[in-house]
Amino acid sequence: MRAVVQDAYGTTAALRVEEVPVPEAGARDVLVRVRAAGIDAGTWHLTTGRPYLMRAMGFGLRGPRPRVRGLAFAGEVEAVGADVHDLQPGDRVYGAAAGALAEYVRAPRAAVVRIPRGLGFEEAAAVPISAVTALQAVAAAHLEAGDRVLVLGAAGGVGHYAVQLAVARGALVTGVCSGGKLDLVRELGATDAIDYTTTDPLGLGRIWDAIIDIAGSRPLGLLRRSLAPEGALVLVGGESAGSVLGGTERLAAAGLRNATTRQRLIGLMSRERAEDLAELSGLIDTGTVRPVIDTVYPLDRTAEAIDHIGAGRARGKVVVVM
Secondary structure (H helix, E strand, C coil), X not given: CEEEECCCCCCHHHCEEEECCCCCCCCCEEEEEEEEEEECHHHHHXXXXXXXXXXXXXXXXXXXCCCEXXXXXXXXXXXXXXXXXXXXXXXXXXXXXXXXXXXEEEEEHHHEEECCCCCCHHHHHCCCCHHHHHHHHHHHHXXXXXXXXXXXXXXXXXXXXXXXXXXXXXXXXXXXXXXXXXXXXXHCCCXXXXXXXXXXXXXXXCCEEEEEEECCCCCHHHHHHCEEEEEEEEEECCCCCCCCCCCHHHHHHHHHHHHHCCCEEEEECCCCCHHHHHHHHHHHHCCCCCCCEEEEEEHHHHHHHHHHHHCCCCCCEEEEEC
């Protein structure tokens, strides 16, 4: 099968498409014929090997493990393991598993769910990872109807889901993004949208009941000054100029300070859970949440897709098709 592989960290020039063996499904696995794969910030980090801390965390010292890139996928079941009885070849499924940027991916049965009715493969591939992260971020904020919520990075892969999920809980959402994305954020239900290139949302004197900061770099103290005394700050990853920690220091600081303040400071470490995907499927079925796709690339142009994400230009999700 054709797959996007990488042997050493570096720029996306380190990626190449080559023929590799088709994986075999174990007893509790499903083998999926991948039709589309979603690209997220984690794919960029694993390609570049930055921050360096991730290498020490077991992702590989000199090159990423495994060799085949990608996590989020949508496709059709090709084969099932001996202990899998509720799926069969031809079923349309989506989920997350290492090696999704390939014509076939092996995934644990617990990591996949059926694709919602009416959702195509490209849209379905845009849901795992990003929408699950947004769902967990909104849940961690404990939002209630009428809460004032600031979403930083509101038009990106995670952010555009966070806006919709917060609105679904009755929150009054202010989304922050660049000027060309303001209309999208409003279309997704935000009460207000702010262009961060012209206006500092933390310099307006407003106080929010919750702030969801997606891959941001603003200092923790600055964010807290715009947060209600008992509000929730959810840090969804982080980006900084540092190659060693790359923003993870904010997550650690939030955990340490959380014990000494009435504000809830949460450094979110999201993880893929099939129950979250199932919940999102229900929300997509009812029209409460919809994936937004910025660009679709063929497999041979995966490097361009990852660069697009790394540059922060995407409105919604970037998807690769096989």
